[in-house]
Amino acid sequence: MIELPVVESSKNTSRKPEWLRVKLPVGQTYANVRRIVDVNKLHTICESGNCPNMGECWGTGTATFMILGNVCTRSCTFCAVATGCPMNMIRMNPAG
Numbered sequence: 162m163i164e165l166p167v168v169e170s171s172k173n174t175s176r177k178p179e180w181l182r183v184k185l186p187v188g189q190t191y192a193n194v195r196r197i198v199d200v201n202k203l204h205t206i207c208e209s210g211n212c213p214n215m216g217e218c219w220g221t222g223t224a225t226f227m228i229l230g231n232v233c234t235r236s237c238t239f240c241a242v243a244t245g246c247p248m249n250m251i252r253m254n255p256a257g
């Protein structure tokens with residue numbers, strides 16, 4: 162049997178760098194963007210893609226819209242947007 166080396170745990174626990182931390186979605190500007198998106202039933206890549214920057218971007222009044230719905234025809238593995246055939250494409254090409 163091989164004995165594995167024992168590593169002493171350091172009391173100096175490494176903290177994540179500040180730039181890696183995700184800001185919580187709070188504040189009046191965030192709430193205003195949230196309200197505009199909800200009231201107008203808008204689709205944003207921010208939400209559909211589960212973007213971790215929403216707290217920061219929406220907190221400064223920036224959101225990115227998906228103008229033809231919340232479905233994408235591609236299936237990129239890194240992206241959280243739903244994959245499928247958007248209804249607008251069906252209307253444009255009823256045969257296909």
Ligand code: SF4
Pocket residue numbers: 206207210212213214215216218219223224225
């Ligand atoms: S605008 Fe900001 S929150 Fe929206 S997708 Fe781009 S980086 Fe993410």
